[in-house]
Amino acid sequence: MHALVPFAAERPKTRLATVLSPDERRSFADAMLSDVLSALEEAGFSPRLLATESTGRDVPETVDDRPLTEAVNAALVDHDPSPDRPLAVVAADLALATPAALSWLTADGDVVIAPGRGGGTNALAVRHPGFRVDYHGASYLDHLRRARDVGASVREVDSWRLATDVDEPSDLVEVLVHGEREARDWLVDAGFELETGDGRVDLTRTG
Amino acid sequence: MHALVPFAAERPKTRLATVLSPDERRSFADAMLSDVLSALEEAGFSPRLLATESTGRDVPETVDDRPLTEAVNAALVDHDPSPDRPLAVVAADLALATPAALSWLTADGDVVIAPGRGGGTNALAVRHPGFRVDYHGASYLDHLRRARDVGASVREVDSWRLATDVDEPSDLVEVLVHGEREARDWLVDAGFELETGDGRVDLTRTG
Numbered sequence: 255m256h257a258l259v260p261f262a263a264e265r266p267k268t269r270l271a272t273v274l275s276p277d278e279r280r281s282f283a284d285a286m287l288s289d290v291l292s293a294l295e296e297a298g299f300s301p302r303l304l305a306t307e308s309t310g311r312d313v314p315e316t317v318d319d320r321p322l323t324e325a326v327n328a329a330l331v332d333h334d335p336s337p338d339r340p341l342a343v344v345a346a347d348l349a350l351a352t353p354a355a356l357s358w359l360t361a362d363g364d365v366v367i368a369p370g371r372g373g374g375t376n377a378l379a380v381r382h383p384g385f386r387v388d389y390h391g392a393s394y395l396d397h398l399r400r401a402r403d404v405g406a407s408v409r410e411v412d413s414w415r416l417a418t419d420v421d422e423p424s425d426l427v428e429v430l431v432h433g434e435r436e437a438r439d440w441l442v443d444a445g446f447e448l449e450t451g452d453g454r455v456d457l458t459r460t461g
Numbered sequence: 462m463h464a465l466v467p468f469a470a471e472r473p474k475t476r477l478a479t480v481l482s483p484d485e486r487r488s489f490a491d492a493m494l495s496d497v498l499s500a501l502e503e504a505g506f507s508p509r510l511l512a513t514e515s516t517g518r519d520v521p522e523t524v525d526d527r528p529l530t531e532a533v534n535a536a537l538v539d540h541d542p543s544p545d546r547p548l549a550v551v552a553a554d555l556a557l558a559t560p561a562a563l564s565w566l567t568a569d570g571d572v573v574i575a576p577g578r579g580g581g582t583n584a585l586a587v588r589h590p591g592f593r594v595d596y597h598g599a600s601y602l603d604h605l606r607r608a609r610d611v612g613a614s615v616r617e618v619d620s621w622r623l624a625t626d627v628d629e630p631s632d633l634v635e636v637l638v639h640g641e642r643e644a645r646d647w648l649v650d651a652g653f654e655l656e657t658g659d660g661r662v663d664l665t666r667t668g
Contacts, residue, residue, distance in 0.1 A: 395657075412559075412562055455599045
């Protein structure tokens, strides 16, 4: 299955600004993107970057500097998905994604949807030509509505690894505890450690 | 499979104090508990409450006012789990849990573990007599270590519905978007609504 991976190349992960410098955010976002691309490939997907500017990576790439929703919808129109020609759309910051978790996207359904926290949508597989995305607000609910409006069947993917997009400092704890790839190594190399007192788990940075 | 559901009956959900009164927190925690118990029963489990004081519910109940870790470990010793006699331990605040998600706990493995956010552990199925819990700190990592120490095989359950325990006001958004049972109805009746501007989803309360 083809898999589109939208990536904001120029100023990624602004909500990590309290713990990472702009250069570090770019480097960490690159590591997460590498993890998503390699997990997709291991799961048998053919990934294509949908980047706001050229990344120079050795992976098929479409450059589109429009906002996320418009750029993804243009790609959906261009791909014209059908049951024989599905298109997945997978967020670039799913640092916990494993090939097994991504494989759930290949399940039957005109629209297969992996929710993100806060009403978001972290991954989709689209097999219906009339489906469009809307990433503003509670996109999960909007995507259910859109699927219903065009008569597309929906399947929810119940995966915590796909539900965990990395946006905020507290999300880095998840990467340190459960990450298995480059993004976790990046954080360890940058000096991040878990601080586990008696209560909740916090993050510290040394060195 | 028997399923133990620990429940702090006297002062539940203190981290929701900014949005719910003490009486409301008790009532909302009751609704979540009802959801977990009914989902367990629909999935074929035999639930037993492990409550800090008697709840008066029509469900088998053990009263133990010791801290969570001690009370669960006493129940594990008492049950003496084995492959033929597994014991599940399921948090009472998994308001998104469905029978399908809970059924993953019946998969093979001496210790089947559903992680929670922040390095936590939201649900377990134990088939090994030597396994013990430790809910302090990064319990997920502690539980992996304990399983390794006693030679127990481990299986991770990748379920976002089981990973989502409801502790903080932002978690109520998940219940409103994805809940299907009493806890969602409780929030709606209490006047909570999603506020979806152009960006992230917030919570408002009316009436």
